[in-house]
Amino acid sequence: MNDQRFFDLAMKVIARQANDAERADVDALLADKPELRAEFMRLEADARVAKDALPIVNAMRETKGELPAYARGRLRTMVRQTLGRPESAVEPDRSLAWGWRWVLGLAAATAVVVIVALSIFHAPNAPVIQLAMLDTVGGTRGTGTNELVTLQEAWKGSPVQTFSNASELQAWEQKWPNDYGRTAAKIIYDPAAGEIRVSGHSHGKPFQKTFPLEKDLATTLQQVSTFVREQTQR
Amino acid sequence: MSAAFATSLFIHFELPFAHHIAKLRFFLTTFFGGAFRRLRLRLLAVFSACFPPVNLPDLCALKTGEASAWDEAFSWLWPTVFAVAKLKLQPYFPNEIEDVAIESIEQLVEKVCGLKSAEELKPLAASIAHHRAVSLLRERFAKKRGEGRTDSLEAQSDEGASQSEPTSSDSPLANLEQTELADRLGKSLADLKPPMGEILSDFFLNGLRYEEIARSRGVAVGSVGVYLKRGLEAMRQIWGREENS
Numbered sequence A: 001m002n003d004q005r006f007f008d009l010a011m012k013v014i015a016r017q018a019n020d021a022e023r024a025d026v027d028a029l030l031a032d033k034p035e036l037r038a039e040f041m042r043l044e045a046d047a048r049v050a051k052d053a054l055p056i057v058n059a060m061r062e063t064k065g066e067l068p069a070y071a072r073g074r075l076r077t078m079v080r081q082t083l084g085r086p087e088s089a090v091e092p093d094r095s096l097a098w099g100w101r102w103v104l105g106l107a108a109a110t111a112v113v114v115i116v117a118l119s120i121f122h123a124p125n126a127p128v129i130q131l132a133m134l135d136t137v138g139g140t141r142g143t144g145t146n147e148l149v150t151l152q153e154a155w156k157g158s159p160v161q162t163f164s165n166a167s168e169l170q171a172w173e174q175k176w177p178n179d180y181g182r183t184a185a186k187i188i189y190d191p192a193a194g195e196i197r198v199s200g201h202s203h204g205k206p207f208q209k210t211f212p213l214e215k216d217l218a219t220t221l222q223q224v225s226t227f228v229r230e231q232t233q234r
Numbered sequence B: 001m002s003a004a005f006a007t008s009l010f011i012h013f014e015l016p017f018a019h020h021i022a023k024l025r026f027f028l029t030t031f032f033g034g035a036f037r038r039l040r041l042r043l044l045a046v047f048s049a050c051f052p053p054v055n056l057p058d059l060c061a062l063k064t065g066e067a068s069a070w071d072e073a074f075s076w077l078w079p080t081v082f083a084v085a086k087l088k089l090q091p092y093f094p095n096e097i098e099d100v101a102i103e104s105i106e107q108l109v110e111k112v113c114g115l116k117s118a119e120e121l122k123p124l125a126a127s128i129a130h131h132r133a134v135s136l137l138r139e140r141f142a143k144k145r146g147e148g149r150t151d152s153l154e155a156q157s158d159e160g161a162s163q164s165e166p167t168s169s170d171s172p173l174a175n176l177e178q179t180e181l182a183d184r185l186g187k188s189l190a191d192l193k194p195p196m197g198e199i200l201s202d203f204f205l206n207g208l209r210y211e212e213i214a215r216s217r218g219v220a221v222g223s224v225g226v227y228l229k230r231g232l233e234a235m236r237q238i239w240g241r242e243e244n245s
Helices: A003-014 A020-032 A034-060 A069-082 A091-121 A143-154 A166-174 A217-232 B002-031 B033-050 B059-063 B067-089 B094-114 B118-146 B178-191 B196-205 B210-217 B221-244
Strands: A128-134 A160-163 A184-190 A195-202 A205-212
Touching (some): A003 A020, A003 A034, A003 B221, A034 B067, A034 B178, A069 B094, A128 A143, A184 A217, B059 B118, B067 B094, B118 B178, B196 B210
Parallel strands (some): A128 A160, A128 A184
């Protein structure tokens, strides 16, 4: 009997498929050839392995069956907890950064808008001082120059306009800067009349005063300066 | 599949311009032989990476916790873990099968970073499910014994399927560690190619005779024994070490 024939008979006996004659054949062979007994026992062990392992191997080939919906949710959570980067560690960092960028961008844009709006709609605090001197007679050389310097010294940075006739001065006096909302004052020194006229407006309210030269020009200019400061700082 | 697709692409684009392409290839091979060959190999590698074998999850994506990759993997693994859990639990605790299957995939999630290839996923999932099912049986039966209950296993069985101790320690699978069992299951899956695995199952699990197997599998009756012998030898190679010990 060849190996395959013994194997087939042994298989039938092990699987309890052998008939009486086949079982008797196997028994006779095992009795006749003791080395076959070991082989038979090994085949029995192999069969046990096959019976235990094959169901699991077959289960790995299984493709039918649908994952329950509740299980999918539970498993997703497990994946997030085990493998996903913690939401509070990474994602919020990025979103926080972007959030701050938005805030910073908005703040910068707002600042620009506010600055532009202020420059457009808000008049600066510093009043505009315009100086003029009416010199109808051309003045006495030396005296006029000194008065001009004194006038200039009182409001440095504001040039002194000199007019030789009253009509030109009057025209200048009527002409105000375009920005009417801005505080402004015109100071006109009339040596011939011996007075300093002040006119202007502050916060939309006009003011006007004439200062006669009582003592000297410098003293009167101090009075004028005080008056203008009072009027423009209200 | 990807190779066939590549071939069809190659033919599709080459045929209309075969003359020009042949000239171009001759030129490139003559003047840039080595570089041209390397470029072609790299293109092929890129193509293979873009079109991985079907039905296997992307292990890299799984390791990084990519939700869509895991969604596909859950559906792919579920039939296996459910079937393995059912093998042990159906006769005694059929209500526990789903829970054990879910817990098995949860445990797999924890272990996925240690895997080297996607082929290891199913065997490991099956191994985990098997161990969890066996543990549950041992725990429940130990508890019942502790409570002094004397119900026979057959009486508890829904279908009366098992006549043996459900967690028999003489099983060759009983003492295998999780990874070792997974390794052997993976080898068995790879080695028992059709129709060998089916014929072994028909004979040992379904109790079919040689003639019935030959008829259902379309092979000669004389070949059934040959397949069985080869199949058992393959299993002995895979599972033998434990058997010998």
